[in-house]
Amino acid sequence: IKxxxxxxxxxxxxxxxxxxxxxxxxxAVIIEHRSRxxxxxxxxxxxxxxxxxxxxxxxxxxxxxxKEGQEHHGVYLNFDGKRVRVPFGQLTGGRNITIxxxxxxxxxxxxxxxxxxGQLLFEAPALELEGIETDSPKIHFEHNGEKxxxxxxxxxxxxxxxxxxxxxxxxxxxxEYSVTYPFSWLGILAHVAPSSEELIYAxxxxxxxxxxxxSEKVSRLYIQVENDDHVDNWSDEQIWEELSVRLGTEGWKLxxxxxxxxxxxxxxxxxxDNMQHGRLFLAGDAAHIVPPTGGKGLNLAVADVKHLVDGFxxxxxxxxxxVLDNYSTIALKRIWRAQDFSNFMTTLFHKQYExxxxxxxxxxxxxxxIQLSEAYATxxxxxxxxxxxxxxx
Ligand code: DHB
Numbered sequence: 450i451k452x453x454x455x456x457x458x459x460x461x462x463x464x465x466x467x468x469x470x471x472x473x474x475x476x477a478v479i480i481e482h483r484s485r486x487x488x489x490x491x492x493x494x495x496x497x498x499x500x501x502x503x504x505x506x507x508x509x510x511x512x513x514x515x516k517e518g519q520e521h522h523g524v525y526l527n528f529d530g531k532r533v534r535v536p537f538g539q540l541t542g543g544r545n546i547t548i549x550x551x552x553x554x555x556x557x558x559x560x561x562x563x564x565x566x567g568q569l570l571f572e573a574p575a576l577e578l579e580g581i582e583t584d585s586p587k588i589h590f591e592h593n594g595e596k597x598x599x600x601x602x603x604x605x606x607x608x609x610x611x612x613x614x615x616x617x618x619x620x621x622x623x624x625e626y627s628v629t630y631p632f633s634w635l636g637i638l639a640h641v642a643p644s645s646e647e648l649i650y651a652x653x654x655x656x657x658x659x660x661x662x663x664s665e666k667v668s669r670l671y672i673q674v675e676n677d678d679h680v681d682n683w684s685d686e687q688i689w690e691e692l693s694v695r696l697g698t699e700g701w702k703l704x705x706x707x708x709x710x711x712x713x714x715x716x717x718x719x720x721x722d723n724m725q726h727g728r729l730f731l732a733g734d735a736a737h738i739v740p741p742t743g744g745k746g747l748n749l750a751v752a753d754v755k756h757l758v759d760g761f762x763x764x765x766x767x768x769x770x771x772v773l774d775n776y777s778t779i780a781l782k783r784i785w786r787a788q789d790f791s792n793f794m795t796t797l798f799h800k801q802y803e804x805x806x807x808x809x810x811x812x813x814x815x816x817x818x819i820q821l822s823e824a825y826a827t828x829x830x831x832x833x834x835x836x837x838x839x840x841x842x
Contacts, residue, residue, distance in 0.1 A: 450568070452478040454761060455588045455601035457575045457614060459488055461551060462733035462750035463607035464558035467567060468508050469758045475765055478599055480573040480590050482608070485559065488571075492638065492710055493551035495663060496648075496744030498835030499544040501751045505554070507841070513557055517664070518549035524833065526798075527651035528816040532698045534647070535819065540830040544837070548648075550663055551747050573597070578604060578617040582727035602764075605757060606731045607750070614735045615721065623723040628792075630716035630740055632656070632799055633678065634671045637688060641706025643668045650742070651696050652797070652812060654804040658695035659742075660703075668704070671741075673799055680711045716740040716795065718788055724777040730757055737784050739791035742798065748835055749787050755841055756780045783836070790832040 454470055456463045459481035467477040481488065497505075497518070505511040522545050523536040537545050562569055573592040580586045581604065588599040606614020634657075643662035651658045656673035663669050670692050689705040696703055720737035724730065733750030760773035797815055802808035818825050 450478055450597065450599045452476045452568070452599060452601050453765070454478075454603050454605055455586070455599040456480070456605045456607055457588060458482075458606070458608035458612060458733075458735070459555070459559060459569055459571070460607060460609065460733065460750070461554055461558070461747045462735075462754055463605070464555065464562060465504070465508070465751050466605055466607060466732065466754045466757060467562055467569075468510060468558060469504075469754060470761060471565070471567065472508060473758070473762050473765075475761055477605075478568040478570075478601075479562070480570045480575060480588065480592075480599065482574040483571065485571045489552055489556045489559065491552055491555075492636075492712070494741055494744045494746060495548050495550040495553075495661065495669065496748075497547045497549055497554075498748040499546065500755075500835045500838060501748050502547050504751060504755065504841065510558055510561055513553070514547065514549050517553070518547040519662070520545050520547050521647050523647055525645065525647055525649040526816065526819065527649055527653075527696065527698060528813060529652065529654070530698050531816075532649075532701075533816075533820050535826050535830050535833070537830050537834050540823070540827040541834050544831075544834040546744075546834055548662060554747070575608065575613045578613065578729060581617065581729040584728065586728045602728065603761065604729045606729060606735045607733050607754075609734045610719070610738055612735050614729065614731050617729060618723075618726045618731075622726045623721040625721045626719065628718040630718075630795060630799070631676065631801060632673050633676050633716060634659075634714045634741060635674045635678065635680065635683060635688070636669070636671045636712055636714060637708045638663065638710035639668050639670070639706045639708045640666060641668050641704045642666060644702065644704045649696055650794070650798050652800065652816070653695035653697075654800065655691065655695055657742075657799040658692055660692075660696055668706070674713065676715060678713060680713055683711075714741060716742075718792060720781075720784055720788065722777075722781065724753070724780060725773075730760075730773070730776060732757055732780075737788075739787055740795045741791075742794040743787075743791045743833060745787040745791050749784060752783050752835075752838075753780050755838060786832070786836065
């Protein structure tokens, strides 16, 4: 297969990149290790920043997102049973978030790509990258038991944390930074109407809890658990009881219902300080992981893609490598910001230290400050909805 940009991975990063390049007349082919059913069924977060929504709209990929997604204009933050609301629009000049499941984004983008006769091979694992330091790199892959090669000008590795992309960079081309948090999330999906029209993040002396949603009939909730905990340790009743206690505030009641999906997610911050080598560029989880608190993962992946598209356009329209050469530097600024914000939200709302301890008092002082200071609330709001790009096209 010959193309201009060979993309590994049909997640949000790879699919957005393919569509965006096509809009500017640049050819791309995607190869994806997993099956279509698998990537569309993979349950992930569902929080889209204003930037992400604007980009998908501009690419003409947001019809169902606009219809079925829910725009939220604020978020509730709880601490020891006390609740404050941070309004977004009013603190950020009208920027908001939209709740729409990541796998729905993947479904929409896959369908649209295939409908435009875009090339996308499922169950086609990348085996080896060749010639990334030359002008004609190759992706060796396997599909239906046969070996194949994508011959391209550039390789975009959008293949996740465990993908081949990062592993193909020379070890001395980057430094890595990694933090493992001493807790995990037990996440559930349940057939029950959301108990709150906006998200609730809660600190409780028994641990963190988050109330989110997917639709008028489906709620998405999370609780902090130990790293070595297992879903089988929890009955439905125990999960609802724990959520109800941790999210509790006066005069508010949690609706419960049948749980139809449950899983445990570890929490990690990871990134590398260089996301490119020769003609290989990494985007999304291939280059960085943030803890889920604040829902930045997908949005960071789409932001990487924005910068990559700028670079590829500069190359194909002006025969210049200048923007691509700067890709890591530009992308990493936003990644660092998101690492800081995700870490901030994580440490503010999780129980890591003894209730009542010095560190607990610092958490509480931050929470109290949100109520005291519009400047502080604005800091949270602008990071939560995502800092705007200077421009994009
Ligand atoms: C969701 C997940 C998050 O990590 C978050 O911060 C907000 C919402 C979600 O799955 O809906």
